Amino acid sequence: MALPRPLARLVAPHRAFGDDENRxxxxxxxxxxxxVAVVSTVSFSMAATPIAAAVDGTVTVxxxxxxxxFVCQSQTDDGSGWNSDTPEACTEPExxxxxxxxxxxxxxxxxxxxxxxxxxxxxxxxxxxxxTLTGSGDEGLVTTLLGDTAWAGLPFxxxxxxxxxxxxxxxxxxxxxxxxxxxxxxxVAVASGADSTVLFAVSVAAxxxxxxxxxxVAHRRRxxxxxxxxxxxxxxxxxxxFAASAQQTPGASQRAFVVGGIMxxxxxxxxxxxxxxxxxSKRLELIGFRGDVEPEEWYVNLHRYGGLAAACLGFLLxxxxxxxx
Numbered sequence: 266m267a268l269p270r271p272l273a274r275l276v277a278p279h280r281a282f283g284d285d286e287n288r289x290x291x292x293x294x295x296x297x298x299x300x301v302a303v304v305s306t307v308s309f310s311m312a313a314t315p316i317a318a319a320v321d322g323t324v325t326v327x328x329x330x331x332x333x334x335f336v337c338q339s340q341t342d343d344g345s346g347w348n349s350d351t352p353e354a355c356t357e358p359e360x361x362x363x364x365x366x367x368x369x370x371x372x373x374x375x376x377x378x379x380x381x382x383x384x385x386x387x388x389x390x391x392x393x394x395x396x397t398l399t400g401s402g403d404e405g406l407v408t409t410l411l412g413d414t415a416w417a418g419l420p421f422x423x424x425x426x427x428x429x430x431x432x433x434x435x436x437x438x439x440x441x442x443x444x445x446x447x448x449x450x451x452x453v454a455v456a457s458g459a460d461s462t463v464l465f466a467v468s469v470a471a472x473x474x475x476x477x478x479x480x481x482v483a484h485r486r487r488x489x490x491x492x493x494x495x496x497x498x499x500x501x502x503x504x505x506x507f508a509a510s511a512q513q514t515p516g517a518s519q520r521a522f523v524v525g526g527i528m529x530x531x532x533x534x535x536x537x538x539x540x541x542x543x544x545x546s547k548r549l550e551l552i553g554f555r556g557d558v559e560p561e562e563w564y565v566n567l568h569r570y571g572g573l574a575a576a577c578l579g580f581l582l583x584x585x586x587x588x589x590x
Contacts, residue, residue, distance in 0.1 A: 274416045278481025289412030297415040302384035311429035313373035317366040319437035372449035373456045383588045393536035399487040413482040420474035459513040468590040509590035525582025528575040535572025
C-alpha cells in the first residue's frame with residue numbers, strides 16, 4: 266500500500282521526490298515554512314512562563330520615569346523644596362524594586378523574532394546549498410527546490426512541541442543567579458535547551474530527520490547517488506551540531522549580528538539567482554548603451570559560490586545554530 270504523498274515525503278523521501286507531479290507549489294511551501302516558524306515562536310513564548318515562575322528574588326533599579334538629579338535639585342531660594350518649574354516626576358522615588366522573573370521572561374521573549382527568522386532563513390539556505398552544490402542549472406529549478414526543501418522543516422515541529430513540555434518540568438532545577446545579567450543569560454540558555462539532554466536529543470533527531478528529507482530531494486530531484494547526496498547534506502548538519510555545541514546560547518555581539526545579517530541579505534540572493542542579479546547589475550551599469558552582455562560561466566559561478574559562502578558564514582555569525590539545536 267502506497268503512503269499518502271505528504272507522508273511519503275517525510276517517511277520515504279528517497280522515493281517521494283523526483284517527478285513533476287510531485288512538485289510542491291511555492292504557496293504551499295511557504296505555508297509549511299510559516300507553520301514551522303509560528304509554532305517555533307509560540308514554543309519559546311510558552312517556555313517563558315515556567316522559566317519566569319522558577320526565578321525568585323527582586324532587584325533594585327533606577328526609576329526610569331524620574332528625571333536626572335540635576336533637574337530635581339531643590340530650586341527654592343532657601344533650599345527647602347521645589348518651585349513651580351520643577352517637573353512633577355521629581356516626586357517619584359529614585360529607585361524601584363523589580364522582580365527578577367520579569368527580566369527572565371523578557372529575555373526569553375527576545376528570542377521570538379530570531380526563532381521565526383531562523384526557520385525562514387534556514388529554508389532558503391538549505392535550498393541554496395542544494396542548488397549551488399548539485400550543478401545549479403536553470404534558475405527556474407530554484408522554485409522546485411524551494412517547494413521540496415520546505416518539507417525538511419516539518420521535523421523541527423518536534424523540538425518546538427517538546428520545549429514547553431520539558432521546561433515545564435525542569436525549569437525550576439536551574440540556578441538563575443541574583444543579578445539581572447545572570448538571570449537573563451541563564452533564562453536564554455534554558456529556553457534554547459543548552460543544558461537539557463532531552464531537548465538536545467530531540468533537536469538532533471529532528472535535524473537528522475530533516476537531513477534525510479534533503480538527501481531524498483538531492484537524490485531524486487538532482488539525480489545524485491544516495492551516498493553522494495548523504496555526503497552533501499552531512500556537511501551542513503555536522504557544522505550546525507558543532508556550532509550549536511560551541512556557542513550553546515543564541516545571539517551574537519551587535520557587530521557580528523550586523524555583519525552576519527548583511528552577509529545573509531546579499532549572499533542568499535546571489536546563491537539562488539546569480540544570473541538574474543548579474544544581468545540587472547550590468548543593465549544598470551550600461552544605461553545609455555545598446556545590446557545585452559551575457560556573463561561567462563566562471564563569472565556566474567564566482568557569484569553563486571561566493572553568495573553561498575557568505576550566507577553560510579552570516580548564518581553562523583548571527584548566532585542562529587543554537588536556535589536550531
